[in-house]
Amino acid sequence: MARLKLFGSSISGNCLKPRWVAERLAIPFDWVEMDIIAGATRQPEFLSLNPSGQVPLAVLADRRVLAQSNAIMLHLAEGSDLVPADAFDRAKMYEWLFWEQYSHEPTIAVRRWRRAYLKQSDADLDPALLTKGQAALSRMDNALEGRRYLVGDRLSLADVALVAYTRWAPEGGFDLDGLPRLTTWIAHVERALGLPPTR
Amino acid sequence: MARLKLFGSSISGNCLKPRWVAERLAIPFDWVEMDIIAGATRQPEFLSLNPSGQVPLAVLADRRVLAQSNAIMLHLAEGSDLVPADAFDRAKMYEWLFWEQYSHEPTIAVRRWRRAYLKQSDADLDPALLTKGQAALSRMDNALEGRRYLVGDRLSLADVALVAYTRWAPEGGFDLDGLPRLTTWIAHVERALGLPPTR
DSSP states (O other), rough: OOOOEEOTTTTTTTHHHHHHHHTTTTEEEEEOOOTTTTTGGGSHHHHHHOTTTOEEEEOOTTSOOOHHEEEEEEHTTSSSSSOOOHHHHHHHHHHHHHIIIIIIIIIIIHHHHHISOOOOOOSSHHHHHHHHHHHHHHHHHTTTTTSSSSSSTTHHHHHHHHHHTTTTGGGGGGHHHHHHHHHHHHHHHHHHHHHHOOO | OOEEEEEOTTTTTHHHHHHHHHTTTTOOEEEEEEETTTTTTGGGHHHHTTTTSSSOOOEOOOSSSEESHHHHHHHHHHTTTTTSHHHHHHHHHHHHHHHHHIIIIIIIIIHHHIIISSOOOOOSSSEEEEHHHHHHHHHHHEEEEEEEESSTTTTHHHHHHHHHHHHTTGTTTTTOOTTTHHHHHHHHHHHHTOOOOOO
16 A cells, blocks of 8 residues: 655755654655755656655655645644644744745755855855844744743644754854754754754 | 734735735734835834734734734634645645745745835846746646636635735736736636736
8 A cells, every 4th residue: 555755855954844743643654865966856757746846745645746845744744733732823833834934944944055065155155144044043042932842832843844954054054052042942852853963 | 802903014915915814704803004115014113013023913812923924814714715624635725835935925026026116127136036936927827727726626825825926926027928827817816805906
């Protein structure tokens, strides 16, 4: 019988997000490692599944296809304790998920990618990536005042989505040292997800 | 008794999205028009509500605050027919909502803003905004083949979110003329939402 198939790259935080959710919820899945640097997502076979050529991509057990890391997470986690039962908390989780894709990933993940994988020098990188990304990290640090998790009092998809690139922010040249609530939260979410500590 | 308050600008598609949802679902609300060009979102009173200085912002009847246009829509529309009852259709709606914020708004809305409101000339605008935005419009046109709506067989938040800036794409210098399925869909969603036709 077919089971969930996740196409992704292990160096992409976006790809790891649905993987972590499947692992935590004990959803059986096959992982298809995609070499995004070698252009695996541009091969005809993959493009026939996802014309946008993006990973992660989920092929569900019934062979239907779903893209967008946060949409895949929401689908896999529906009805689980990773989605807050309270309507307002659930809405705040959505707020973090959209903020992550609009204001966090395009600065922090993009600068990490260009710096750590495309080997661009700091001088060649748009300075706005650093200032906007650092502001996003400060915003998270402020939001975590007096809290263990971003939403409510337990782990939710908001934490899963945001830890993915926040824990790797130093690879993008971002400084976490002045953000003690954020570093405490990173370590805490890493433990909750069974990830090796980055610090 | 307090009721929903929506802070927004009528020239912002992101702000109109939750307004349209409230109107369609007959949720009573007060609209607070924000002059974003004059810097209304940078005033201390507003920043005390939303430190990020962004609209739309919803202050719920119980005075709790919610940001991010798509998160506000999801909260207001929960349990309504704007959210598909089928789990896979609901996931595809999420997919479109995240795609909208990551790949559509940052090109189409941004180029419209810079061109129509900041009065930047085409020569001064990053050429990638035009090519990426036009590719996003083509992707929508392809997805609408044989369909009246983006997801399932009825209007959903995916249509509401995506029509907001798609109908204004010509103000950003984007060409809709070669995209007949898209222009048919725009007119159809505008009618469903009771909006004046843009074409």
